[in-house]
Amino acid sequence: MRLPSWLLSDRAGLILLAALAVIGIVVPVLNLLVPADHPLHLTAYTVTLLGKYLCYALLAVAVDLVWGYMGILSLGHAAFFTLGGYCFGMYLMRQIGTRGVYGDPVLPDFMVFLNWKELPWYWHGFDQFWFAALMVVIVPGLLAFVFGWFAFRSRVSGVYLSIITQALTYALMLAFFRNEMGFGGNNGLTDFKDILGYPLHADSTRIALFVLSALALAGGYLVCRWLVSTRMGRVLAAIRDAEDRTRFLGYRVERVKALIFTFSAMLAGIAGALYVPQVGIINPGEFSPLNSIEAVIWVAVGGRGALVGAVVGAVLVNYAKTWLTGALPEVWLFALGGLFVAVTLFLPYGIIGLLRRREAMA
Amino acid sequence: MPVCAPACVRLKLILFLLALTLCCGSLPARASDDALRTTLLQLHDADFDSKATLIETLAALDHPRVALILNALSASQLYYQADPERIVIGTGDGAEITIEDAVSGAALGPVTKRDLERITTNNQMRSLIEDRLASLGLSSADPQQRRAAVESFLRNPDPAGAERLKARLAVETDSKIKELLTLSLALVDLSSPDAAVRTKAAEALGGQLQPEIRGQLAKAAAEDPDPATREAAQRAVSRTEFRLQLLGGAETLFFGLSLGSVLILAAIGLAVTFGVMGVINMAHGELMMIGAYTTWLVQQWLPVNWSLPVAIPLAFLVAGLMGIAIERGIIRFLYGRPLETLLATFGVSLILQQAVRSIFSPLNRSVATPDWMSGTLAFGPLELTLNRLVIVGFCIAVFALLWLALQRTRLGLEVRAVAQNRAMARAMGVRSARVDALTFGLGSGIAGVAGVALSQLTNVGPNLGQSYIVDSFMVVVFGGVGNLWGTLVAGLSLGVANKLLEPWSGAVLAKIVVLIFLILFIQKRPRGLFPQRGRAAEV
Numbered sequence: 096m097r098l099p100s101w102l103l104s105d106r107a108g109l110i111l112l113a114a115l116a117v118i119g120i121v122v123p124v125l126n127l128l129v130p131a132d133h134p135l136h137l138t139a140y141t142v143t144l145l146g147k148y149l150c151y152a153l154l155a156v157a158v159d160l161v162w163g164y165m166g167i168l169s170l171g172h173a174a175f176f177t178l179g180g181y182c183f184g185m186y187l188m189r190q191i192g193t194r195g196v197y198g199d200p201v202l203p204d205f206m207v208f209l210n211w212k213e214l215p216w217y218w219h220g221f222d223q224f225w226f227a228a229l230m231v232v233i234v235p236g237l238l239a240f241v242f243g244w245f246a247f248r249s250r251v252s253g254v255y256l257s258i259i260t261q262a263l264t265y266a267l268m269l270a271f272f273r274n275e276m277g278f279g280g281n282n283g284l285t286d287f288k289d290i291l292g293y294p295l296h297a298d299s300t301r302i303a304l305f306v307l308s309a310l311a312l313a314g315g316y317l318v319c320r321w322l323v324s325t326r327m328g329r330v331l332a333a334i335r336d337a338e339d340r341t342r343f344l345g346y347r348v349e350r351v352k353a354l355i356f357t358f359s360a361m362l363a364g365i366a367g368a369l370y371v372p373q374v375g376i377i378n379p380g381e382f383s384p385l386n387s388i389e390a391v392i393w394v395a396v397g398g399r400g401a402l403v404g405a406v407v408g409a410v411l412v413n414y415a416k417t418w419l420t421g422a423l424p425e426v427w428l429f430a431l432g433g434l435f436v437a438v439t440l441f442l443p444y445g446i447i448g449l450l451r452r453r454e455a456m457a
Numbered sequence: 458m459p460v461c462a463p464a465c466v467r468l469k470l471i472l473f474l475l476a477l478t479l480c481c482g483s484l485p486a487r488a489s490d491d492a493l494r495t496t497l498l499q500l501h502d503a504d505f506d507s508k509a510t511l512i513e514t515l516a517a518l519d520h521p522r523v524a525l526i527l528n529a530l531s532a533s534q535l536y537y538q539a540d541p542e543r544i545v546i547g548t549g550d551g552a553e554i555t556i557e558d559a560v561s562g563a564a565l566g567p568v569t570k571r572d573l574e575r576i577t578t579n580n581q582m583r584s585l586i587e588d589r590l591a592s593l594g595l596s597s598a599d600p601q602q603r604r605a606a607v608e609s610f611l612r613n614p615d616p617a618g619a620e621r622l623k624a625r626l627a628v629e630t631d632s633k634i635k636e637l638l639t640l641s642l643a644l645v646d647l648s649s650p651d652a653a654v655r656t657k658a659a660e661a662l663g664g665q666l667q668p669e670i671r672g673q674l675a676k677a678a679a680e681d682p683d684p685a686t687r688e689a690a691q692r693a694v695s696r697t698e699f700r701l702q703l704l705g706g707a708e709t710l711f712f713g714l715s716l717g718s719v720l721i722l723a724a725i726g727l728a729v730t731f732g733v734m735g736v737i738n739m740a741h742g743e744l745m746m747i748g749a750y751t752t753w754l755v756q757q758w759l760p761v762n763w764s765l766p767v768a769i770p771l772a773f774l775v776a777g778l779m780g781i782a783i784e785r786g787i788i789r790f791l792y793g794r795p796l797e798t799l800l801a802t803f804g805v806s807l808i809l810q811q812a813v814r815s816i817f818s819p820l821n822r823s824v825a826t827p828d829w830m831s832g833t834l835a836f837g838p839l840e841l842t843l844n845r846l847v848i849v850g851f852c853i854a855v856f857a858l859l860w861l862a863l864q865r866t867r868l869g870l871e872v873r874a875v876a877q878n879r880a881m882a883r884a885m886g887v888r889s890a891r892v893d894a895l896t897f898g899l900g901s902g903i904a905g906v907a908g909v910a911l912s913q914l915t916n917v918g919p920n921l922g923q924s925y926i927v928d929s930f931m932v933v934v935f936g937g938v939g940n941l942w943g944t945l946v947a948g949l950s951l952g953v954a955n956k957l958l959e960p961w962s963g964a965v966l967a968k969i970v971v972l973i974f975l976i977l978f979i980q981k982r983p984r985g986l987f988p989q990r991g992r993a994a995e996v
Contacts, residue, residue, distance in 0.1 A: 432807030435800050440787065
């Protein structure tokens with residue numbers, strides 16, 4: 096079997112895929128087969144943490160697709176991520192069944208607590224895995240499509256678009272904080288028990304989720320890489336660099352934008368859906384504008400317009416976050432803030448840009 | 458002088474005597490202390506019926522202490538002392554009671570409770586006393602007391618007192634009290650046996666906000682036997698309701714205006730940096746936070762009442778200098794790249810937040826409100842809180858100053874020139890780099906001043922800025938970038954819209970609705986309410 100040319104020429108991408116394949120094999124081995132007292136043993140905590148990074152990386156790839164290739168700085172991508180997470184969280188919630196605190200076979204605990212008598216209409220169907228899995232892409236996709244369709248058709252662009260995407264996620268955050276919305280209000284959805292009948296806290300389930308995340312990231316990367324290597328990808332770059340000219344050449348810019356924006360939102364939704372069972376909770380705080388901006392900074396650090404950069408940035412920044420918030424909690428926000436400033440001032444193309452420049456000079 | 462002295466003295470004496478006779482002629486004869494004392498002593502041993510008669514007698518006596526004594530009786534503080542036999546007013550609970558003579562008011566010191574015998578009352582007597590006190594107050598020389606008397610009558614209308622009110626109405630000079638008297642009489646008429654009188658009374662009472670009047674009117678509207686009266690009462694009730702709605706509307710409008718002023722204060726600095734310079738400053742909220750913390754720091758050194766006049770210029774300076782530092786250090790390298798500016802200033806905002814958290818602790822600081830800003834101001838039936846009123850005025854002042862600065866000063870001229878056409882302005886000799894720094898400093902300084910205002914309304918903590926950043930961007934974008942008046946209109950209308958929505962949807966939902974409206978609005982008019990026209994709009 097020959098690899099297609101768009102993949103063969105993408106050396107960084109091949110390295111990334113190889114790395115994903117390696118950790119996809121090594122991590123399960125180190126966690127499941129190496130005995131617990133061995134120094135090389137990976138704890139369940141570490142596996143979950145790595146799985147979380149992979150979900151963030153997928154979100155970063157989604158952000159990079161719209162920002163790096165199409166020039167749309169979305170400050171609301173965490174909204175799509177969180178919506179995907181909520182859709183899957185609803186499935187996990189329904190799986191709890193009678194094992195909740197109140198033991199109601201249909202209603203989740205928080206609804207019993209709020210004295211709700213029956214399930215709201217939008218909760219129906221989420222007891223089926225296939226339905227929830229479908230909703231994970233449909234709900235964020237639909238929101239992004241409607242939002243994007245209107246915004247791009249009326250040519251809202253640049254900082255205006257950034258600000259209204261931020262308003263969108265802010266409005267969603269406020270809405271989900273309300274108990275009346277029926278999504279658990281402040282506490283969100285949590286206390287999950289199992290997924291497809293497998294207990295969520297078992298090592299094997301965690302490993303399966305981890306491997307799934309790695310696969311999703313690899314798949315997401317491949318689709319995006321393929322997308323940007325097609326004619327469509329050229330149109331994206333053209334829109335980024337000279338939107339008016341592209342329009343004058345006869346391309347329906349707003350349609351392309353809406354389509355890619357929707358696709359990116361779906362990817363973010365998948366990332367969120369994989370994130371929730373690993374972390375074990377989803378709450379409205381995930382909608383906060385800060386989260387969306389953090390996703391943008393992952394891409395900026397790694398290097399935008401290079402999908403590998405998004406992955407590298409997401410993993411590096413989140414690793415730094417895990418390490419700093421543990422070791423020096425005071426310093427984390429200084430470091431993150433400094434990173435924003437330093438990257439925009441000195442590294443406009445991120446780490447990948449730095450590496451490429453080295454290569455070009457050598 | 459000394460020569461005419463005896464004549465002067467004689468003249469004064471005559472005048473004095475004349476005045477005295479005139480006074481005595483116009484006033485009813487004052488009851489003597491003895492008469493009062495005798496009546497009071499009869500209270501002891503009297504049954505409730507005769508006590509009621511005695512209260513009538515007391516009220517008829519024209520003695521300055523009567524009101525006090527009746528009040529004491531109503532409050533169960535009137536006692537009978539057997540030895541020496543007298544009636545006293547006692548205060549205090551427990552075994553010891555401090556007493557004073559009921560008639561003379563002379564303090565008699567504490568006595569043990571056993572020496573005294575309380576003069577009992579019941580609620581029927583209390584209402585009788587209140588009524589009689591009301592009529593006593595009616596003839597008082599002090600307009601405030603007269604007013605209180607009429608108001609107490611309004612609360613507890615009694616047809617028997619109507620005659621006194623009528624008599625008072627004939628001689629009353631104060632127009633406010635006259636109005637109250639007319640109302641009271643109408644309220645009495647509402648229970649008159651004559652249907653025509655009732656109808657007229659109902660018509661007169663429409664639109665009055667006093668709860669007693671509203672209650673009586675509602676009752677008349679529902680159960681009056683005469684259909685014409687019922688109809689008149691119903692009309693009156695709807696008139697009252699209309700007035701209440703109007704009042705509620707005015708109150709909502711004020712709350713909306715005050716929220717709008719806060720939004721304007723938060724957004725107006727942004728209108729300068731974003732609108733005039735095209736720089737997205739995500740650290741704007743944190744500059745407001747710095748202003749608020751400046752206020753807190755000033756209050757650590759100065760008395761609260763003097764802190765604000767000092768804090769305002771200081772906050773302007775501190776935040777302004779911070780802004781200039783941000784512009785010189787970061788933003789000037791990023792002109793023409795708005796998305797990068799957005800990210801870099803967001804980084805600055807994180808650093809500032811954490812800095813405040815590290816220096817001042819993550820807890821909220823309480824900023825005190827000066828005395829002259831607390832309390833309420835009443836406009837007729839409308840009561841407005843003073844601090845919100847001050848903020849509205851402050852907002853107007855800041856807006857006017859900024860507008861003057863941009864329109865009437867040399868810096869303002871240069872700022873507008875650079876905003877319109879940078880290259881041309883530079884060609885004319887404007888040092889654009891300096892103008893950029895000063896403009897950014899001005900916008901940031903205003904953010905600091907807004908922070909001083911916010912410190913009077915909300916908690917001062919590291920997250921103060923974050924909660925306003927989305928709102929203030931919305932205001933600027935809604936109003937139209939580069940247009941101060943647009944910001945003003947947008948801030949006020951968003952504030953009022955928010956408060957109008959709140960009663961039927963709750964605060965959070967109102968905010969969500971406003972946000973969604975804005976998102977939709979930007980689709981329709983991507984350049985805001987008042988878009989810039991011409992070449993500047995193309996950038």
